[in-house]
Every structure is written in structure tokens, then in C-alpha cells.
Amino acid sequence: MVMLVSHDSMNHAKHSCARVSNRSRLQFFGAALLALSGIAGPVSRSAVAGEDRLNVAATTGQVGDLLRNIGGDRVSVTTLMGPGVDPHLYKASEQDVIALIDSDAIFYQGLHLEGKLGEVLEQLGQRRPVTAVGDGIPPDRLTTPEDFEGNPDPHVWFDPRLWAFCADAAATALATIDPDGASSHAERAERYKQQLDEVHAWATTALGAIPDQQRVLVTAHDAFGYFGLAYDIEVVGLQGISTSTEAGIRDVQRIADLLVERQVPTIFVETSVPRRTIEAVQVAARDRGWEVSIGEPLYSDALGDSDTPEGTYLGMFHYNVETIVAGLKGTTA
Numbered sequence: 001m002v003m004l005v006s007h008d009s010m011n012h013a014k015h016s017c018a019r020v021s022n023r024s025r026l027q028f029f030g031a032a033l034l035a036l037s038g039i040a041g042p043v044s045r046s047a048v049a050g051e052d053r054l055n056v057a058a059t060t061g062q063v064g065d066l067l068r069n070i071g072g073d074r075v076s077v078t079t080l081m082g083p084g085v086d087p088h089l090y091k092a093s094e095q096d097v098i099a100l101i102d103s104d105a106i107f108y109q110g111l112h113l114e115g116k117l118g119e120v121l122e123q124l125g126q127r128r129p130v131t132a133v134g135d136g137i138p139p140d141r142l143t144t145p146e147d148f149e150g151n152p153d154p155h156v157w158f159d160p161r162l163w164a165f166c167a168d169a170a171a172t173a174l175a176t177i178d179p180d181g182a183s184s185h186a187e188r189a190e191r192y193k194q195q196l197d198e199v200h201a202w203a204t205t206a207l208g209a210i211p212d213q214q215r216v217l218v219t220a221h222d223a224f225g226y227f228g229l230a231y232d233i234e235v236v237g238l239q240g241i242s243t244s245t246e247a248g249i250r251d252v253q254r255i256a257d258l259l260v261e262r263q264v265p266t267i268f269v270e271t272s273v274p275r276r277t278i279e280a281v282q283v284a285a286r287d288r289g290w291e292v293s294i295g296e297p298l299y300s301d302a303l304g305d306s307d308t309p310e311g312t313y314l315g316m317f318h319y320n321v322e323t324i325v326a327g328l329k330g331t332t333a
């Protein structure tokens with residue numbers, strides 16, 4: 001148990017992006033895992049009657065969607081974090097613990113996106129395969145922002161070329177866990193990576209239509225760093241990388257000055273971050289005589305509802321690009 005809740009080791013690897021979970025919650029989680037893992041058997045195929053699917057637990061919507069695309073009908077995916085859920089602040093529920101224990105394999109983003117949950121998942125690796133898809137990205141493709149305590153920015157899905165590395169990591173892990181499906185996983189991963197290539201090419205053209213001066217993306221938190229690098233857009237997150245700290249007054253004033261100077265028509269809220277953080281910027285710009293709109297909410301760390309196009313990675317990415325293009329060109333109200 002001490003191993004599961006060791007705060008010293010966790011603090012060492014702490015990601016500034018993540019709010020520190022409270023100790024009692026973590027201890028409950030650790031205890032529940034130990035208790036439940038005692039009755040869980042070794043890795044096995046799904047116990048669902050008549051099915052021979054691999055039971056996969058995924059943390060974020062993005063990771064769950066990736067596994068569905070690559071695993072196809074060989075996997076049954078349970079995603080822990082639904083629409084609007086902020087992974088940085090995420091606390092596992094009892095139901096989540098049961099889903100993890102019931103799974104044949106666990107996939108998560110890694111790179112400290114899931115905060116301390118990621119470390120607990122690593123512990124679960126003693127009983128079943130646990131894969132961080134973010135570990136598939138070559139380190140030299142990652143950026144390490146200053147306020148990140150030496151950790152790389154985990155928001156890698158906003159560059160489809162980086163997400164393709166995660167697809168490879170998922171396919172490789174699935175092939176090991178499910179050798180009979182190895183060729184299917186590899187083939188589906190190749191097809192999916194082709195779709196990622198296509199969406200990247202499309203996004204490059206679409207975002208290229210934004211005038212140089214207005215290529216400034218102001219959002220609630222700094223999830224779009226890789227997006228900005230991939231598509232040559234200056235990205236300003238009001239809360240920095242962290243969703244767990246309040247934006248300071250100075251940041252608001254500085255961002256408002258930038259909006260006026262560059263005549264940026266739109267700033268953006270995110271589905272998983274409170275709106276009020278970005279409204280303060282709108283007010284500060286107005287005080288300077290510049291009317292800036294708040295665009296449609298962007299999907300940053302969570303996907304949309306599962307019955308909408310934004311419930312998939314590709315749909316979410318497409319929606320974000322169209323929303324950003326319309327907003328920064330000033331063609332939305």
C-alpha cells in the first residue's frame with residue numbers, strides 16, 4: 001500500500017499541470033485497488049458471455065477513441081473520462097477502480113497528463129499490461145515548457161503527426177496482448193495514420209487562410225502548444241499549462257494588450273475549463289476599446305458527446321480547426 005500512495009516519489013515526478021489530489025482520496029484509491037486486485041484473476045479475455053473481445057480501459061476520450069480505431073471489433077473499450085472532464089484535475093471514482101480492475105489491459109496518455117492517476121496505473125501493470133501511448137513519441141519531438149518542472153507538454157494529440165506515434169504505440173501494445181490480432185491491429189493503425197496525415201494536410205491549408213497578424217490563439221489553458229507549432233500560430237493560454245492555478249491580473253492585462261495590438265477578433269473557451277477565466281480578458285480588451293468575441297468552445301482535453309462527430313478524435317480536431325479559422329479570420333459573430 002505504501003508503494004501505491006508514496007507521496008515522496010509522486011512529488012518528485014509532479015507535473016505542474018495537475019492539481020495535487022487530496023491524500024485521503026488517493027489512499028482510498030490505493031486501498032481499493034489492493035483489495036480488488038486480490039480478487040481479480042490474471043490477464044484474461046473478456047468475461048462477457050459469448051464475446052471474445054479484449055476488455056480495454058482507457059483514461060481520456062482521445063485514448064479510448066484511438067483504441068477503438070485500432071482494436072476494431074477485437075476490443076471492448078471503457079473510457080473513464082467523459083465529455084467535459086479535465087484530466088489534470090481528475091479523481092478516480094469507485095466505479096473507475098472497478099473498471100480498471102476488470103480490464104484485461106489499460107491504456108493512458110502518460111507524460112503526466114493524468115497526474116497521480118498515471119502512477120497508480122503503472123502499479124496496476126504488475127497484473128495486466130498498462131501502456132502509456134505518449135511514451136511512443138520520440139523525446140526530441142516533445143517540448144518542455146518552462147513552468148512544467150522539466151516535464152514535457154502532454155497535449156500531444158493537437159499535432160496529428162504526434163498522435164500517429166501514439167497510434168503506433170497502441171498497435172504495438174495490442175499486438176503483444178492479442179497476438180492473434182497482430183496483423184489486424186497493424187493494418188488498422190496504418191489506415192488510421194493515413195487519416196491523420198489527411199487531416200493534418202487539410203488543417204494546414206485551412207489554417208493557412210488566417211491573416212498573419214491575427215494568428216494568435218488565446219485559450220483558457222495552454223493545451224494548444226503543439227497545435228501552434230504545427231500550424232504556425234502564436235498560442236497564449238490564460239492559465240498557462242496548468243488548469244489548477246488562477247490566472248493572474250497581469251496575465252489578463254498582458255493578453256488584452258496583445259489582442260488590441262494584433263487586432264485579434266476572437267478568443268476561445270474550452271469545454272473542460274471554466275468560462276470565466278477567458279471572460280476577464282474580454283472585459284480588459286473592451287476597456288482598451290477593442291471588442292473581442294468569445295468563440296465557440298474548443299475541445300482541449302476532452303472529446304464531445306459520443307453521439308456527435310466531436311465524440312471522436314478526428315471529428316474533434318476538424319471542429320476545432322474550423323472554429324479557430326472562423327474565429328481568427330473574424331467571420332463569426
Ligand code: ZN
Pocket residue numbers: 088155221222223241300301
Ligand atoms: Zn490540459
